[in-house]
Amino acid sequence: MYKKIVFPVLSQFDPERIHYFAMGALTFVCKIPGFKAILRNTFEVKSQSLHRNFLGLDFKNPVGLAAGFDKNARWIDELDVLGFGFIEIGTVTPKSQEGNPKPRLFRLKPDEALINRMGFNNGGVKEVVENLKKRNSEIIVGGNIGKNKLTENEDALSDYLIAFKGLVDYVDYFVVNVSSPNTPGLRDLQEKEPLKKILSALQIENQKHQKPVLLKIAPDLTNSQLDDIVEIVTETKISGVIATNTTLSREGLKTPAQKVQEIGAGGLSGKPLRNRSTEVIRYLSEKSQGKFGIIGAGGIYTAEDAKEKLEAGASLIQVYSGFVYEGPAIAKNINNKLKK
DSSP states (O other), rough: OIIIIIHHHTTSSOOOHHHHHHHHHHHHHSTTHHHHHHOOOOOOOOOGOEHHHHHEEESSSEEEEEESSSTTTTTTHHHHTTTSSSEEEEOOEEEOOOOOSSSEEEGGGGTTEEEEEOSSSSSSHHHHHHHHHHOOOOOOOEEEEEEOOSSGGHHHHHHHHHHHHHHTTTTSEEEEEOTTTTTTTGGGGGGGHHHHHHHHHHHHHTTTTTEEEEEETTTTTOOHHHHHHHHHHHHOOEEEEEOOOOOOOOOSSOOHHHHHHOOOOOOOGGGGGGHHHHHHHHHHHHHHHTTTTEEEESSOOOOHHHHHHHHHHSSSEEHHHHHHHHHHHHHHHHHHTTTT
């Protein structure tokens, strides 16, 4: 029903507006007495076989919602009823920022993909913390952190530390985002020395908290750069990697080249990313000999996609574009097949 009726109607409208409309509708429904329980019973798959102990945390299932969907931790209780095993909020920056000019989110329907150049639009650490204080759900929540657009790269460490310190009492794990293509110069922080500096400092701050820290990387890294990532993760003793963020590549798209060109800059997510993200997961898993954790993201729409990531070396997976195209039952559909 969603793919045949709901999505075709919703996709006639601006993607960012529909995002807020859909979440507003879910929030409204969840306030009606009894409806939260009905939704939970509809979408949640309960099975001990789905439980994952990862990063020292007990995940009720391996299907999470990636960062970028609930940037300000506004909808954790509502999203929890849709059967996800964990939710990653953010990317959160120290100060609030508007992000890039609109329109900044685009559908490539022939490819079942999205292009976004959101630019870390979020309310900042203080607003996100206030929202986290209000949540009732016990679902595992990760905090994806980044730097403000106006912060120079040489001062980026300060932003990551501010975000970390602000969120540390309210999230279960952290993700360091240096791989979004939508903040000018951010990906330069993936280079060996600046990345090592940021992660080492966070780990020093983390000594008294012992929260799992992961690094989110781009799919566009070369094997040589991935070798550096393995070395840095091992040396700094962070918990692992999320592979991968969105790509700058536009290769092999079914959407007409002229339309893609008209959309312009931004990170591509969805089905076109599936193979490359799996390659990166497999490469990291083999090179590290499984010595650190991996969460797989990129082009996951079905249980088969999820299994591919898990077999390549991921312990958990995250969806985003798949949630948009497949609808609210995506976690249920994947988990039902994984438990078998």
